[in-house]
Every structure is written in C-alpha cells, then in structure tokens.
Amino acid sequence: MRPSILFPLFAETRTLPGVGPKVEKLIAKVAGTRLVDLVLDLPSGIIDRSYRPKLIEAELGRIATVAVNVLDHVPSHDRRQPYRVRCSDDTAAIELVFFHAYADHLKRMLPVGGKRIVSGRIEKFKNRLQMPHPDHVLSPEEATTFPMQEPVYRLTENLAGKVLAKAIRAAVEKVPVVPEWLNEAFRKQRSWTAFDEALQIAHTPTREKDLLPEAPARMRLAYDELLANQLALVLIRARMRGIKGRTIKGDGHLKKKALAALPFALTSAQETALTEIEADMATPARMLRLLQGDVGAGKTIVAMLALLNAVEAGGQGALMAPTEILARQHMASLEPLANAAGIRMAILTGRERGSPREVVLKALASGEIDILAGTHAIFSEDVQFHDLALAVVDEQHRFGVHQRMQLQGKGEKPVDVLVMTATPIPRTLALTAYGDMDVSRLTGRPPGRKPVETRVLSAERLNEVVDHLRRAIAKGARAYWVCPLVEESEKSDLAAAEERATELRKALGARVGLVHGKMKAAERDTAMAKFKVGETSVLVATTVIEVGVDVAEATIMVVEHAERFGLAQLHQLRGRVGRGEAKSSCLLLYQGPLGETAKARLKTLRETDDGFVIAEEDLRLRGAGELLGTRQSGMPEFKIADLAVHGELLSVARDDAKLVLSQDPDLKSRRGEALRVLLYLFERDEAVRYLRTG
Numbered sequence: 197m198r199p200s201i202l203f204p205l206f207a208e209t210r211t212l213p214g215v216g217p218k219v220e221k222l223i224a225k226v227a228g229t230r231l232v233d234l235v236l237d238l239p240s241g242i243i244d245r246s247y248r249p250k251l252i253e254a255e256l257g258r259i260a261t262v263a264v265n266v267l268d269h270v271p272s273h274d275r276r277q278p279y280r281v282r283c284s285d286d287t288a289a290i291e292l293v294f295f296h297a298y299a300d301h302l303k304r305m306l307p308v309g310g311k312r313i314v315s316g317r318i319e320k321f322k323n324r325l326q327m328p329h330p331d332h333v334l335s336p337e338e339a340t341t342f343p344m345q346e347p348v349y350r351l352t353e354n355l356a357g358k359v360l361a362k363a364i365r366a367a368v369e370k371v372p373v374v375p376e377w378l379n380e381a382f383r384k385q386r387s388w389t390a391f392d393e394a395l396q397i398a399h400t401p402t403r404e405k406d407l408l409p410e411a412p413a414r415m416r417l418a419y420d421e422l423l424a425n426q427l428a429l430v431l432i433r434a435r436m437r438g439i440k441g442r443t444i445k446g447d448g449h450l451k452k453k454a455l456a457a458l459p460f461a462l463t464s465a466q467e468t469a470l471t472e473i474e475a476d477m478a479t480p481a482r483m484l485r486l487l488q489g490d491v492g493a494g495k496t497i498v499a500m501l502a503l504l505n506a507v508e509a510g511g512q513g514a515l516m517a518p519t520e521i522l523a524r525q526h527m528a529s530l531e532p533l534a535n536a537a538g539i540r541m542a543i544l545t546g547r548e549r550g551s552p553r554e555v556v557l558k559a560l561a562s563g564e565i566d567i568l569a570g571t572h573a574i575f576s577e578d579v580q581f582h583d584l585a586l587a588v589v590d591e592q593h594r595f596g597v598h599q600r601m602q603l604q605g606k607g608e609k610p611v612d613v614l615v616m617t618a619t620p621i622p623r624t625l626a627l628t629a630y631g632d633m634d635v636s637r638l639t640g641r642p643p644g645r646k647p648v649e650t651r652v653l654s655a656e657r658l659n660e661v662v663d664h665l666r667r668a669i670a671k672g673a674r675a676y677w678v679c680p681l682v683e684e685s686e687k688s689d690l691a692a693a694e695e696r697a698t699e700l701r702k703a704l705g706a707r708v709g710l711v712h713g714k715m716k717a718a719e720r721d722t723a724m725a726k727f728k729v730g731e732t733s734v735l736v737a738t739t740v741i742e743v744g745v746d747v748a749e750a751t752i753m754v755v756e757h758a759e760r761f762g763l764a765q766l767h768q769l770r771g772r773v774g775r776g777e778a779k780s781s782c783l784l785l786y787q788g789p790l791g792e793t794a795k796a797r798l799k800t801l802r803e804t805d806d807g808f809v810i811a812e813e814d815l816r817l818r819g820a821g822e823l824l825g826t827r828q829s830g831m832p833e834f835k836i837a838d839l840a841v842h843g844e845l846l847s848v849a850r851d852d853a854k855l856v857l858s859q860d861p862d863l864k865s866r867r868g869e870a871l872r873v874l875l876y877l878f879e880r881d882e883a884v885r886y887l888r889t890g
C-alpha cells in the first residue's frame with residue numbers, strides 16, 4: 197500500500213488548475229498523467245528575463261523586460277488585424293500586439309495611463325518597435341517579486357510552455373515534506389538539501405549551471421532514484437535467493453561425452469565460468485546468474501555444458517534465444533553435442549505449429565526431451581516441462597527483471613536461471629539492470645580468433661570497396677553487406693537493401709543473397725543457409741544478422757551508413773567476422789559530414805576490439821537512455837539519473853542499499869520506513885512486496 201503521505205503526488209494532473217482534458221493529454225505525452233510525473237520532469241532550459249533595456253537600446257529578437265507607460269488602445273476592426281496597445285518609455289515607443297484578443301481583458305490588464313512591466317520578445321515591424329503577445333504583463337509591485345528566470349520544459353506540439361510550466365509549478369507546490377531517507381551524515385557530507393527542497397531548487401534554475409546533471413539538487417534527486425533502483429534489486433535478489441531452490445549436481449558423464457566430441461578444449465575463462473555456474477547450481481539456493489561475454493567469447497558451449505549438468509542431475513534444460521534465427525543456430529550447433537552425449541534435444545519456436553508442435557509438447561511433458569531450444573515460445577502457457585531444472589536465456593538485454601521473475605514461475609519447483617548476454621554492458625548499467633544477479637564474465641577470446649582489421653571509409657569510395665570485394669570473392673571469400681538503418685521506416689530499410697543487392701549482383705556477377713526482417717522465417721533461414729554453405733558469397737542484410745549468426749567462413753563485413761549505428765551495434769556486427777582461421781576485415785562506410793559523436797564512435801571502433809571498453813565509451817557518448825534503445829530493452833529507465841554522469845552515485849547507492857538491508861532487512865527502522873516511501877515514490881512497489889512485513 198502506497199503511504200498516504202504520497203497520495204497528493206499520485207493524484208491525476210487533471211486535478212491541477214488550468215489542466216483540462218485537452219491539456220491533460222498533451223502533458224501525458226511529455227511527462228505523464230500524475231503529479232509525480234510532473235515533479236520529476238526537470239527543466240531543460242531557462243528563459244532569462246533579466247535583460248532590462250531602455251526601449252531605444254533594446255536588442256531586436258531578444259527576450260527583454262521593459263517598463264512602459266500605457267498610452268492608448270487601438271482595437272482591431274477586422275479579425276485578421278491585431279489589437280494593439282501603444283506604450284512608451286522615456287526613450288521610445290512600442291506597440292504590444294495581440295491577435296484574437298479580448299478587449300475587456302486587455303483593458304483591465306493594460307489600463308491607459310498606467311505603468312506596466314512587460315516581458316517578451318522585442319521585434320521591429322514597419323520600422324516600429326513591437327512586442328507580440330508579451331509573456332508577462334505585471335504591475336510595478338508584482339514585478340518586484342517576479343522571478344527573472346523561468347524554467348523551460350520539454351514540450352510537444354500544441355502544448356504551450358506557459359501552460360506546462362504552470363502545471364509543474366502547481367505540482368511542485370504539492371510536494372509533501374517526506375521523512376528523510378538518506379543517511380544524515382552522507383547527506384551533510386554531500387551538502388544536499390532535503391528531498392522536497394531539492395525538487396523546488398531543481399525547478400527554479402537561475403543559471404545554466406543549475407541545469408547540469410552535476411548541480412547539487414539534481415545530484416540528490418538522481419541519487420534518490422538510483423537508491424530506489426538498487427534497493428529494489430537487492431530486495432528482489434534477497435527474495436530470489438531466499439526461495440528454496442534445488443541442488444543440481446551432475447556426475448559429469450554427459451559432459452565428458454560432449455567435451456570429447458568438441459574439436460577444441462575449453463579456455464580457462466570458460467572453465468572458470470562453468471565451475472562458477474556448477475557450484476551455484478549445486479547449492480540449494482536458486483541460481484540467478486549472468487554470463488557476460490563479448491561476441492564470440494564462447495558462451496554458448498558453456499551454457500550447453502551447464503544444461504548437460506542439469507540433465508545429468510535428472511532434470512530438463514531450456515535454452516531461449518531472442519530470435520528464431522538464433523534459436524535455430526543454437527539448435528544446429530548444439531544438437532551434435534547432444535547426440536554425442538546421447539540425449540534428446542528439440543526446438544520449439546512460433547513456427548512449430550499443429551502436430552509437430554504437439555509431438556514436442558508431449559515429449560517434453562513426459563521427459564523424453566532433455567533440452568529444449570527455442571524462442572520465448574518455450575515459455576508460453578501451454579508448454580509444460582516434465583522437470584525443468586535450468587533455463588538459459590540468451591542475448592538478454594531484451595529481457596528485463598520482470599521477465600526474469602516470470603521465468604521462475606515456470607514449473608512447481610524453482611528453476612535455476614542462467615542469462616547470457618553478448619552485449620558487453622558497462623559496469624554501471626549492469627548494476628542497474630542486473631543488480632539482482634551474480635555475474636560470470638567470459639573475458640578474452642577462444643584461441644584462433646584473429647583481430648578484425650577495421651577501416652573507416654567515406655561512402656564516396658564505395659566503388660573501391662566493391663572492387664575489393666570482387667577480388668576477395670574470386671578467391672572464395674564470403675562477405676556480409678549491412679545496409680543502412682533508416683529510422684522508423686522498415687520499408688525504406690528494405691528498399692535500400694534490395695537496391696544494394698541488385699547493384700552488387702550487377703557489379704560482382706556473384707551470387708548475392710538478401711535477408712531482411714520482413715521476410716518469412718523460412719525464406720530467411722534459406723537465405724542464411726545458402727550463405728553458410730557458400731551457395732551465395734555475399735549476404736546483403738538489414739540488421740537482422742546483428743544477433744549472432746555464426747558463419748565461420750565469412751571474412752568481410754561491410755557496413756553502409758555506419759554513422760547511423762550505435763557503437764555497440766557496430767561492434768556486434770563486426771563480431772560476425774573473424775570467426776574462422778582466415779584474416780578478416782570490417783569496412784565501415786560513412787556518409788559525411790560526420791558529427792562529433794559519430795566521429796568519436798568510429799574512431800573508438802578502429803582503435804579497440806574490447807567490447808567492454810566499447811560499451812563504456814558508448815555510454816559516455818550516448819547516455820544510458822539511448823544505449824540499449826527502446827523500452828523493450830529491459831533496461832530500467834531513469835527519469836533523472838543519467839548514468840553517463842551519475843555512474844559514481846550508482847555504486848554508492850548500491851553499497852548504501854546493501855548496508856541498509858543487511859542491518860534492517862525488513863525496512864522497519866526509522867530510516868527503513870522512510871526508504872519505503874522512497875520505493876513507492878519511484879514506483880518500485882513490487883520490491884516492497886518482498887519485504888516480509890509489507
């Protein structure tokens with residue numbers, strides 16, 4: 197139950213003065229529907245009204261606040277003509293101009309013979325000074341207390357800045373004095389004000405500096421938000437760990453057979469990761485572990501061995517991939533190992549329907565199938581495992597803490613969960629999203645993988661690239677050609693890819709395949725398969741290949757419009773080559789002129805191959821919000837905290853959360869009670885439910 201002290205903040209915005217149904221909808225677009233959304237929507241700029249010139253010296257186009265005498269009113273005779281109010285100071289005259297004006301209102305606001313302070317943009321029209329629709333018209337008394345700086349908020353079409361600012365001001369006035377949830381010594385050491393005061397300050401910036409994420413008020417609020425995030429994760433983690441799991445301890449006989457069938461030995465990083473995973477599975481507590489490793493680091497085999505461990509212990513395993521291509525690829529590469537171990541593996545995706553699906557479901561329920569690979573289809577309602585012991589989730593950044601918690605609802609007995617992520621995630625981000633998990637990191641690469649030579653070229657040199665391709669293909673090389681990512685327009689992505697494929701066919705006379713997101717799954721698989729066996733030597737693709745296609749023979753990666761991709765994406769794409777023995781190259785074609793960020797991005801890629809370094813850099817260049825894309829990324833979204841700036845606060849919050857919960861696991865102390873308010877304020881209600889006494 198939300199504490200009553202927060203009720204005012206969770207009221208709907210329509211309860212605010214000046215917010216009717218129309219404005220409410222517009223505000224919902226930029227901030228949200230409740231007061232809390234408004235108060236956490238901090239200003240993005242300032243309007244400075246402190247420029248107070250005499251009229252004769254006023255700079256045109258600039259916001260000015262001027263003191264004038266009202267001379268007379270010139271009503272309009274015609275709707276298209278504005279209503280004008282003539283004014284002057286002792287240096288010059290100016291006309292205040294109003295379209296669609298109400299005369300009575302204006303007469304009251306600007307009485308003839310009165311003195312007024314008006315603020316707005318000064319312009320010149322037909323050689324006369326004008327101020328169209330002044331933002332403010334004040335009496336000299338009002339002007340003495342009027343703030344000369346006004347916060348500016350992000351707007352949307354049809355939402356007037358004044359209207360939003362007014363609503364936010366009213367919302368901020370409703371912010372209650374909440375009990376302090378920060379450690380007092382810590383707060384003092386940082387010289388932070390109380391929460392409500394920090395909000396007031398954040399909404400009344402007077403200098404540009406106040407808008408920076410480093411401004412003390414914003415720091416405090418960011419810390420509050422991060423602390424709520426970390427508290428929630430630590431609580432969830434404690435809860436997950438607290439669930440009695442099962443001891444999963446294989447005897448190694450299947451693993452031995454599989455390892456014998458592998459053409460290589462495990463690297464020591466893989467051994468270490470596997471040991472960690474097996475030790476975790478062996479404890480009676482539930483496993484919730486992240487296996488983090490760069491593209492091609494060799495996570496899949498580690499996951500497979502962990503699955504075999506579960507099967508040895510008499511359970512079943514599940515391996516879930518984010519896309520069908522990837523699921524099938526896992527199946528193709530792992531089935532031989534399953535066969536070598538003498539166990540049964542099957543696949544289930546959205547594509548299996550009707551009786552083939554029934555057959556799989558039956559065999560799964562009876563326990564005949566030991567390991568099931570697939571897409572999220574394997575966790576749909578009607579899929580019943582006989583005894584699921586370990587679930588492996590691949591490429592997990594599309595998968596949030598909520599889904600992880602859902603996973604555990606599968607089967608009566610708790611399921612151990614291993615999450616693989618190929619996107620190296622900066623430490624700070626990992627903490628916000630995976631703070632509830634233990635982490636195994638696969639560093640380094642399997643032996644035999646050579647660094648990929650990366651070149652950044654202007655798109656004007658496309659012909660050279662095509663020539664290079666022609667020569668390479670003649671020698672039997674295989675190449676990916678990734679086409680531009682056009683924002684929010686799959687159609688044009690597709691058109692670009694199709695056009696490129698046609699041109700390359702002409703230019704190379706080679707077999708050129710095409711794969712894109714709009715294809716039917718079967719067609720896509722066929723195109724992939726043809727490339728894999730070498731029937732086609734160039735594969736033109738939209739970004740569908742991003743998520744982990746494995747064709748060891750491919751040695752060239754061309755990316756068009758590389759400037760439109762994020763660093764992590766480019767890194768992932770590059771990871772598609774350099775998988776075999778031969779030397780590989782990645783050609784990043786850009787369309788100039790490049791912005792600073794794009795330049796920095798491409799430079800980073802040329803200079804390093806370390807996914808973790810790249811991820812940190814990506815975070816720095818783009819900020820967390822964009823880093824992993826959309827809402828569906830499963831990454832928490834922060835309203836105030838900016839991880840590129842507040843990363844340091846995050847680890848402090850982490851330690852803070854852990855310490856508090858170790859001393860006060862049920863948040864019963866005075867600070868504990870206050871922290872509950874914090875959790876509700878930032879809507880981590882779910883976590884509060886995990887407290888033994890809600």
Ligand code: ADP
Pocket residue numbers: 460461462463466489490491492493494495496497618642643644746775
């Ligand atoms: P990830 O899933 O981490 O992206 P994969 O598991 O797909 O990486 O492995 C990439 C490639 O490296 C695969 O072709 C795999 O067979 C190979 N590989 C994995 N482990 C080793 C190893 N210890 N020695 C040599 N090759 C390996």
Ligand code: MG
Pocket residue numbers: 492495496618744
């Ligand atoms: Mg992989």
